[in-house]
Amino acid sequence: MKIKFRNPLLRQMPKLLLVTLALGTFVLSAFAQVNPSSFPSKPIKVIVGYSAGGAVDIVARALAQSMSQSMGVPFVIENKPGAGTNIAVRALIGAEPDGSTLMLAANALAANMALYQPAPFDAERELSVVSLVGSVPVVIADRSDSSLKTISQVIDASKKAPNSITFASPGNGSTPHLAMEIFNYAAGIELTHIPYKGGAQAITDVLGGQTQLLAMNALEVLPHVKSGKLRVLAVLSAKRTAMLPDALTLSEQGFPGFEASVWYGLIAPLGTPEAIIAKLHQETQKALTSQLVKEKMTSVGGDVTLASTEQFKQLLHSERVRYQKLIEQAHIKPD
Numbered sequence: 001m002k003i004k005f006r007n008p009l010l011r012q013m014p015k016l017l018l019v020t021l022a023l024g025t026f027v028l029s030a031f032a033q034v035n036p037s038s039f040p041s042k043p044i045k046v047i048v049g050y051s052a053g054g055a056v057d058i059v060a061r062a063l064a065q066s067m068s069q070s071m072g073v074p075f076v077i078e079n080k081p082g083a084g085t086n087i088a089v090r091a092l093i094g095a096e097p098d099g100s101t102l103m104l105a106a107n108a109l110a111a112n113m114a115l116y117q118p119a120p121f122d123a124e125r126e127l128s129v130v131s132l133v134g135s136v137p138v139v140i141a142d143r144s145d146s147s148l149k150t151i152s153q154v155i156d157a158s159k160k161a162p163n164s165i166t167f168a169s170p171g172n173g174s175t176p177h178l179a180m181e182i183f184n185y186a187a188g189i190e191l192t193h194i195p196y197k198g199g200a201q202a203i204t205d206v207l208g209g210q211t212q213l214l215a216m217n218a219l220e221v222l223p224h225v226k227s228g229k230l231r232v233l234a235v236l237s238a239k240r241t242a243m244l245p246d247a248l249t250l251s252e253q254g255f256p257g258f259e260a261s262v263w264y265g266l267i268a269p270l271g272t273p274e275a276i277i278a279k280l281h282q283e284t285q286k287a288l289t290s291q292l293v294k295e296k297m298t299s300v301g302g303d304v305t306l307a308s309t310e311q312f313k314q315l316l317h318s319e320r321v322r323y324q325k326l327i328e329q330a331h332i333k334p335d
Helices: 013-034 055-071 083-093 108-115 151-160 175-187 199-207 218-226 274-288 291-299 309-330
Strands: 044-048 075-079 101-105 127-143 166-169 192-195 213-217 230-235 261-269
Touching: 044 055, 044 083, 055 075, 055 101, 055 127, 055 261, 055 274, 055 291, 083 101, 083 108, 083 127, 083 261, 108 175, 108 309, 127 175, 127 199, 127 218, 127 274, 127 309, 151 230, 166 175, 166 199, 175 192, 175 213, 175 309, 199 213, 199 218, 199 230, 213 218, 218 230, 261 274, 261 309, 274 291
Parallel strands: 044 075, 044 101, 166 192, 166 213
Antiparallel strands: 101 261, 127 213, 127 230, 127 261
């Protein structure tokens, strides 16, 4: 049996009612997903764009453990290596902006926008920053039996014979590679870059004499320094690292203000409510003062960084501009 409505408006009522109910359900559902007052209400996933066991992974797991205890929900690490961390960043961009998916990013977040063309993402427009976490210095090292015992000797030798000295790095566009290009420019020299697919093979070839210098994060170099096989010529951070207390910075060797470190920071999908970002920032800052996170950061040769979200935004922008200029000038291409 059909009910007939003489009034045209009444004839549309069933349809209008269904649309209204559907819209109401959608609004309630969306509100439930991002309602800051109920955050966090489910496990939080932290994406890492590198393999398990590396420096970023170690820091992410320590941070997750501390924040899980404080916030009362599980934190799950998801390793998504590949394409210079671009795969991980794209996964984050596509995630729900409800605070349940984060990423611990490093310098590649800023560099890859210029390194890869077309740009795989726009971090400043497609992501929200949460908190800086810390930094790890890049070091310049060589074999302990090398004739190049100081940075000044490296500079003198390179000026006498440009491109005669080689340096190994974990890959084209990696932070150590870019740091050495900045050093090249600052010192007015030309060192020849030998890129590798990761740090292990780069170290092996330096130890074997295939390449002369090594640009690497402090953590990977440390075991070989302790064994007496490698010698650190310079630490590229603003101050000396507790991991290698006797190693001079470049600032101490005639390059005041020089700094090139690997920084880490938590980021979230664009559209994550400001109240949730503020909550996550607060909890991250709390975790960074915990003994667990401090010890893990020290174990990878770094220091925790306490900073505001605005300071993180400014760093991301300045790093993007700096890397873009460097990559264009040096004609750097990804592996």
